[in-house]
Amino acid sequence: MAKEKKVREITDMEVDFAQWYTDVCRKAELIEYSSVKGFTILRPYGYAIWENIQSIMDAQFKKTGHVNVAMPVLIPESLLKKEGELVNGFAPEVAWVTEGGSEKLEERLAFRPTSETMFCDHWSNVLQTYRQLPMLYNQWCSVIRWEKTTRPFLRSREFWWQEGHTIHETAEEAKHETEQQLDLYADFCRDVLAIPVVKGRKTEKEKFAGAEATYSIEAMMKDRKALQSATSHYFGDKFSRAYNVTYTGRDNTLQYPFQTSWGSTTRLIGAVIMTHGDNSGLVLPPAIAPIQVVVLPIAQHKPGVLEKAQEVCDKLSASGLRVKGDFSENSAGWKFAEWEMKGVPLRLELGPRDIEANQCVIARRDNGEKVTVSLDELDTAVPALLKAVHDGLYEKALQNLNEHTYSAETVEEVKAVMDNGGGFVKTMWCGDRECEDKMKELCGVSSRNMPFDQEHIADTCPVCGRAADKMIVWGIAY
C-alpha cells in the first residue's frame, strides 16, 4: 500500500508525459526549483549522476589528449561582438553584468552563453608557433541562456556542461576532431547511457551561430520526440580571423589555425529519464547510477539478518560497486517503491530463509526479473546482472527508435506519422531552407539532422518535388 501511494504521486506517462517527466525529476530528488526564476538546483542525487557522467566522459577526453582549463565567466561586450554571427545568435539570450563593486561598469559583461570568444582571445595571446598545435582544450562549467520557458534539465537559464575548444594546423585535422568528438558522444550514449542515437549533420538553419558545419546526435524519447543530445562544430578559420589568432607556420609565414568546438550538457540526464524511465519512476543505466545495488534486508528484526546484509554490502563495495544498504525502519513495500522510483538498477533482497540457504534474490529494475543467486557468487553475478540491465535498456531504447523511425516520400506521409503518435521520419531533401520551413508549417516537425548513414528513399524532395539526393530526418524536438 505504501508502494502504491508513493507511485501514485507520479503521473502516468501515458496520461501526461510532460507531467510524468517533471514528477520523476522532483520525486526522485534530482532537481528542485529555486527562488530565481528559470534556475534549478541539482540536488545530491541528480548531481551524483552528473558527477558520474563527468568522470567517465572526462577520462575519455583525456585519452585523446584533451586538457581542462578554466576561462573567465564574464565576456566583455566588445569581445563578444567581434564575430557577428555568433553575437547575433546569442545576443537575445545573454545575461548582462552591468554593476560591479557598487559601481556601474563602463562596458557590459556577458555571463558566458558559450566561450568561443574567450578561447580565441586567449589563443591570440599565447599561440606563437605551429609547434604548439593542436591545442585541445575543454572546460566543465555552467552557462546562462535567458530562455523564456524552462524545463528541468532540458531548458533552463543556467545549465552545466562541458565545452571543448580546439585549434589545429589544417582544416583536415580540425574536421577529424569534429567527427572524432561526435563519435565519442555517440559511443558514450550507447556504452554509458544505453541510448542509441542518430549521427548526422545539421542543416544551415539549425546549425550553431558562426559554425561552418554543425553535427549532432539525436535520441528518441519514449514520447517519440527528439532530443538533440550533443553537438560538434567545425569553424574553419572564421573565428581565428575575427579574433586575430595567428601562428608562424612550418613555412615561416603567419597562419590562421582551424577551429572546432563541441559540447554536451546536463540535458543528458533528461535524455536518460525520458529514454528509460517508466511509471514507477527513474530507471538508471548502471554506469551512471549513484547506487548500483540497493540491499534490502527482509524481516530485519530477525537475528543475524542485518549483520549478513551489512556483510553483503561490504563485499560488493569492496569489489568497486556503488552499494547502499537500506536498513531504515520503513516497510519493505515503501523501500521497494522508493528505490524503484530512484531507478536503482538492482535490488538485492536478503531474508532469514535466504541466509539459511546461503543465497539472495536480485531483482532487475529494467524488467522486474528476479533471480536467486548464491552468496558465494555475488562477485561475478552482480556485474553480470548490471551488464544485463545495461544491455536490456539499450535494446528496449533501440527498439523504440527503430519501431518509430519511418520513411516517407510525401508530405502527407510525414503528416500521417506525426498524427499517428509521431516519431522520426526520413525523407529526401532538396537542400532548400524554404522546403525545411514548409515542412515545419505543414507537419510541425523540424529537421533533426542529415544522418551519416544515408539511404535512398526516393528521387525527389517531398515538399517541392525537385530532384533531391540528401536524406534528412524530421522530428519534434525538445
Added chain:
Amino acid sequence: MAKEKKVREITDMEVDFAQWYTDVCRKAELIEYSSVKGFTILRPYGYAIWENIQSIMDAQFKKTGHVNVAMPVLIPESLLKKEGELVNGFAPEVAWVTEGGSEKLEERLAFRPTSETMFCDHWSNVLQTYRQLPMLYNQWCSVIRWEKTTRPFLRSREFWWQEGHTIHETAEEAKHETEQQLDLYADFCRDVLAIPVVKGRKTEKEKFAGAEATYSIEAMMKDRKALQSATSHYFGDKFSRAYNVTYTGRDNTLQYPFQTSWGSTTRLIGAVIMTHGDNSGLVLPPAIAPIQVVVLPIAQHKPGVLEKAQEVCDKLSASGLRVKGDFSENSAGWKFAEWEMKGVPLRLELGPRDIEANQCVIARRDNGEKVTVSLDELDTAVPALLKAVHDGLYEKALQNLNEHTYSAETVEEVKAVMDNGGGFVKTMWCGDRECEDKMKELCGVSSRNMPFDQEHIADTCPVCGRAADKMIVWGIAY
C-alpha cells in the same frame, strides 16, 4: 646556457618576491591574464593542479558523508538582503546582473559571492523532519568578488573554490562539523600540499560576515607573510532564523537547525607556489603535481635510448604514477630548466651508459640530490623518492614557520620582528578590538588567529597592559 636564459626570465625572490611570484605563475604557464580586468585564466598546467587538489579533497569530503550539489549562480537581491550582516559584508564586492535576454530585470541578481543564502533558501523548501538531518552539502564552483587590486590565485575577481554548507540538529554537532572540516583542511595541507599551518579562531574583527565563530588555517610563505588558506564557520541558528529554515524535531515541535560553512579556494595553489618555490621556479608536492616524474633521454639519437626511455615511462605509468617523457629536440639544458621551472618533483635521466649498466639517475627537485637507481627497482625506488620529496618539502616549510614564529611581550618587540624581516608573532591579547586596531597601526600587522595550541606568553596585553589570557598570532596577511 639555454637553462640560464630561461631561469633568468624569473626575477630572484630575494630581489622582488612579488615579481618572482608573478613570474612563476606565468612562466610555468599556470595562469594568464584575460581581456576582462581582474579575471585570470587557469591554463592547462594550472588547472591540472587544481584538478588534483579537487579530486583528493573531494574524496575526503565524501568519506565523512558529504555530498555535492549545484546551486544557481545568481542570487536575487532581496534574498541576499535577508541576513543583514552577510549582505553588509559582501555588498561592496558584488557583481550584479541587471539585464537578461534583452530586457531590464525587475530585480538585480547577484553573481554569488558565497552561497549561504541559496542553501538556506533551498533548505527552507525541502527540510521537513529531523530524520533528514544532518544535511552535509558541498559544491565546487566559481564565485565573484569585485576586488580592487588583484593577484594571480591570491585575489582575483573570479576564483574557483569549494563551499561546504551543512545543517544539524544540535549546536554541538554543528560545532563538531566546523572543527572536523578545519582539521580536514589542516591535514590536507600537511599530507597533500606539504604545508604546515596554524589552526585557530579568528577575532570578531576578522571573522566571516554573519558567522558566530570563524576558524582558519594560516600558513607562512617564504617571504614570511601569512596566507589564510581555508576557513570554517559556525553560524548557530542565525541564518536558519533569517531564512525560516525549520523542521519538526524529535519532540514534535518546530526547530531551527544549526549551520556551518567552510571553504578553500584556488588560493591554495598560491600557497604552494610561495611555500615551496625557488629561484628556478615552481616546486610541486608530488600528490598534486600534474607530472610526478619527467623522463629525459640523454644522447637520445643513440640507438636504443628512446625505446628504453619509453619503456621506463610505460612501466612507471602502469604503476599509477603521472609520468612524462620529454623526447623533444630541445637541448638537455633547456629541458632541465623547463621541467625545473614547472616544478616536477623527480627528473629521471637515462643515457646509453646508464642503459648498459641497467640503471638511471634520478634528481630531486626539492634539494637537487641525485641518486643512481637500478631499472629493476624503479617500482619501489620512485614512490620512495616521491615520499622523500614530500617530506623534504614539509620539513623545510616547517623550519621556515618555526624559525620565523616569535613570542613578544611588548608592542616594541612585535615591531622589532616586523622591522627585521617579519614573521608570525605570538602575544597575549585582552580581546578588545581597540588593541587589535592599535597593533595594526603601530606594527602593520593584523591578527591571524587565536591558535588552538595556546601558550602563556605573559600576563598582560602588550597594547593596553590589562590582564590577558588569550594568545593570538599576528602577521602581515596576503
